[in-house]
Amino acid sequence: MFDFHKNQAMNFRASVGPKLFGAENISVKFGQTQALKGIDFNLHQGEIVFLTGVSGAGKTTFLKTLGGFLEPTSGRVVRPNPRKVFTAPIFQDLKLFENQTCEQNLLSSFDPSVYKNRKEFDQDLMELARILGVNNRLDLKIKNANGGLKQKIAFMRALLTRPDVLLADEPTAALDFENARKMFDILNLYNVKQGLTVVWATHNKELAKKFTGRMVHMDKGKLIYSGHACFI
Ligand SMILES: Nc1ncnc2c1ncn2[C@@H]1O[C@H](COP(=O)(O)OP(=O)(O)OP(=O)(O)O)[C@@H](O)[C@H]1O
Numbered sequence: 157m158f159d160f161h162k163n164q165a166m167n168f169r170a171s172v173g174p175k176l177f178g179a180e181n182i183s184v185k186f187g188q189t190q191a192l193k194g195i196d197f198n199l200h201q202g203e204i205v206f207l208t209g210v211s212g213a214g215k216t217t218f219l220k221t222l223g224g225f226l227e228p229t230s231g232r233v234v235r236p237n238p239r240k241v242f243t244a245p246i247f248q249d250l251k252l253f254e255n256q257t258c259e260q261n262l263l264s265s266f267d268p269s270v271y272k273n274r275k276e277f278d279q280d281l282m283e284l285a286r287i288l289g290v291n292n293r294l295d296l297k298i299k300n301a302n303g304g305l306k307q308k309i310a311f312m313r314a315l316l317t318r319p320d321v322l323l324a325d326e327p328t329a330a331l332d333f334e335n336a337r338k339m340f341d342i343l344n345l346y347n348v349k350q351g352l353t354v355v356w357a358t359h360n361k362e363l364a365k366k367f368t369g370r371m372v373h374m375d376k377g378k379l380i381y382s383g384h385a386c387f388i
């Protein structure tokens with residue numbers, strides 16, 4: 157995979173490529189609740205975007221609509237063919253298999269058409285486990301794992317599918333800053349090595365400001381800001 161320590165000074169990024177996803181005037185209604193109100197948004201290959209907004213602003217609804225997990229009530233999302241551009245989600249409720257161990261959950265990401273062989277997958281798995289400090293907890297069943305460990309496993313499971321795009325909904329909600337930083341460093345490395353594109357939703361604007369990336373801010377279902385984090 158990569159040597160994490162050699163690459164730790166993350167002042168570089170993959171260059172931004174062509175448009176991958178386009179949301180055109182999308183709105184989503186749940187009964188009387190208008191969760192999204194006429195959002196336009198473009199995501200380009202190689203971008204790392206932080207999607208911020210207070211609870212209820214519409215971040216989850218937006219990510220699900222963007223990823224094709226939810227149909228907009230009006231407007232449309234133009235997204236690439238999933239066979240060409242593979243998108244992995246990390247849902248807010250994680251969707252892990254509770255009765256399986258952490259390792260068993262991770263093994264579900266192994267796709268022989270993506271890896272040269274199983275050894276290469278195992279190396280990636282162990283490298284991520286080491287960086288995130290979970291290598292001695294892989295035998296634990298998910299139902300016995302704490303919230304932080306579950307989030308790390310969901311994060312690893314998504315990355316081990318080797319996605320082109322990662323849509324992560326509050327991936328660090330149960331983690332402290334140091335662990336959030338480790339995840340961010342890993343995403344940066346995948347961005348540089350594999351051109352990974354990321355949308356990372358968080359209600360924690362201050363956290364997003366500590367990392368480098370484009371910030372997109374939502375308020376009451378609207379997208380009200382897109383740009384550098386220091387101007388908001
Ligand atoms: N399945 C649903 N049925 C009805 N209302 C919903 C549903 N999902 C979301 N909503 C409503 O849509 C609005 C946006 O919710 P959403 O979950 O997208 O916000 P969020 O920014 O992700 O919030 P949080 O930070 O708490 O995760 C809220 O008013 C919410 O109550």
Ligand SMILES: [Mg+2]
Pocket residue numbers: 215216217248325
């Ligand atoms: Mg949410």
